[in-house]
Amino acid sequence: MGGRIITVGLFGIIGAAILVSLGVWQLQRLAWKETVLAEIEARIDATPVGLPAAPDREADRYLPVTVTGQFLEDPARVLVSVQGSGPGFRLISPFGTEGGRRVLVDRGFLHESIETVPLPEGEVTVIGNLHWPDEVDGFTPAPDIARNMWFARDVDTLAAHFDTEPVFIVAREMSVSDAPVTPLPVTSEGIPNNHLGYAVQWFGLAIVWLGMTAFLAWRITRRTA
Incomplete structure (x- = not known):
């Protein structure tokens, strides 16, 4: 025993x-x-800088930037649900900078009950963070271009659709009102821990x-x- x-x-x-x-x-x-x-978090909240000439997806992820220019076309609508607000869309718009570049700006959240919202007019300064969201997997449906219904912020596909650089700025604030769009700035909350x-x-x-x-x-x- x-x-x-x-x-x-x-x-x-x-x-x-x-x-x-x-x-x-x-x-x-x-x-x-x-x-x-x-x-x-410290990087996200740092002082914004000008848009790099050739942003790197890893080295420049979350970099705070400021750009001035104009919104160019009606936005892509990316289906999303926001806690406390319900379902709606992230509005992703092509943006032409003063230097002649075309980039993408995530303007924020629009509730599904609102059919249309005008583009901010004239010269606009956008402050936000560079980001390349990883939201596409094998189960993500292809975008329904005819209905302007997207299911993920696929930067490369959006850039090809709008003929922009694959540079994606998530807006934190703008120099003009974009109501009723609510900014959804980059935070560290979605990073798993x-x-x-x-x-x-x-x-x-x-x-x-x-x-x-x-x-x-x-x-x-x-x-x-």
Whole structure:
């Protein structure tokens, strides 16, 4: 009996140690992710700069920029639901800068009950952040161009549709009113950070593992008593 108890005990301790180490690793990942999120938030809130000549999708992601120019065409409508507001659309408009560039501007949210909204007229200064949203997967429907119904902010497809650079600015504010459109600026809220939950799961499994080990040891002693 003693040998079996020792084997079960070792098995339980080793298994629990592995599970605890995975929990500790997730806590380390949590600290790393919180540092990354703090850096992203600081970058988002930094002082806006001029639009880079050739923005890089990784190096310039979340970069605050300011551009001046004119909105050129009616926007693409990207289906979205906003908590507290319900379903509606993000309005993505082509924008011509003073320097002759054509880029994309995400103007914000328009509730589905509003049929049309005029383009801001004249010279407009837009302050926002560069972004290349990753919203397309194998289940995303193709846009219904005839109905102007889009299902994701697919920068490359939108740029091809409007003949712009694949440069995407999510507006934070404008020099003119764009009501009833509500800006939906870039934040770090949508970036997943589930490491604490994973750590709790691993630690919980370690406790269950030890409990099962203790129960098995108890059963062995009962059978041999």
